[in-house]
Amino acid sequence: MITTFVTKKDVDRKYYLLDAEGKILGRLATQVALILSGKRKVSYTSNVDGGDFVVVVNAEKIKVTGLKPKQKVYKKYSGFPSGQKVTTLERMLETKPTEVIRHAVKGMIPKNKLGSRMITRLKVYAGPKHPHQAQNPEKIEVSEG
Numbered sequence: 001m002i003t004t005f006v007t008k009k010d011v012d013r014k015y016y017l018l019d020a021e022g023k024i025l026g027r028l029a030t031q032v033a034l035i036l037s038g039k040r041k042v043s044y045t046s047n048v049d050g051g052d053f054v055v056v057v058n059a060e061k062i063k064v065t066g067l068k069p070k071q072k073v074y075k076k077y078s079g080f081p082s083g084q085k086v087t088t089l090e091r092m093l094e095t096k097p098t099e100v101i102r103h104a105v106k107g108m109i110p111k112n113k114l115g116s117r118m119i120t121r122l123k124v125y126a127g128p129k130h131p132h133q134a135q136n137p138e139k140i141e142v143s144e145g
Contacts, residue, residue, distance in 0.1 A: 006045040011038075013121075014052045017130075017137035020101065021058040024065060024144075029104035031142050032056065036118040037109060049114050055132050056124045060097040064089065074103065098124040 016035055020028055034040050038050035064072070069090040077084045092100050101124050109115040123132065 006043045006048050006050060008048060010043070011048065011050045015055060015132060015135040015137035016052055017055045017057065017132075017139045018142060019058055019128075019139075020056050021061040022063055023142050025062050025100065025104055027144070028056070028062065028142050029101065029108055032101075032105045032122065033108035036105070036121055047114075049117050051118055051121060053121045053123065053132075053135070053137075055130050055137050056101055056122070057128050057130055058126075059101050059124050060093065060126045062093070062097070062101065069093070097126050 018028065018032065032054050035054050036051040038044050038048075038052070041050060043050060070088060072089040074087045074089070074092055075084060087095075089100065102119070102122060105122055106115075106119050109118050123130065
């Protein structure tokens with residue numbers, strides 16, 4: 001049995017374009033995390049960062065189900081007394097819609113050096129325009145179920 005190992009030199013990265021308009025946040029985030037980690041490729045190796053670039057547009061038009069807009073909260077803490085700030089999903093979608101998708105995807109990738117490199121390949125834009133036309137991103141659809 002001959003085994004071939006994939007190394008960093010063997011990785012061929014592509015750009016993918018996802019339109020988030022009308023898509024459910026969690027389903028979109030899982031698809032993006034799979035592309036970033038390279039698990040959709042035949043040559044997947046867990047210790048090699050072999051994922052692709054993902055460009056997500058229309059982040060402000062993402063959907064969530066149930067009572068999440070009012071009940072889901074994002075917390076951050078400055079380290080100082082009384083330094084904790086709490087923001088609801090509804091408020092985050094108004095002010096920073098790109099951070100909602102980035103936060104959801106970041107929770108689904110590994111918490112190590114590879115994960116840190118993966119999240120840098122995620123490009124999220126609030127509107128339909130993006131500066132990655134030169135890379136000829138391949139448009140893909142998010143599965144609904």
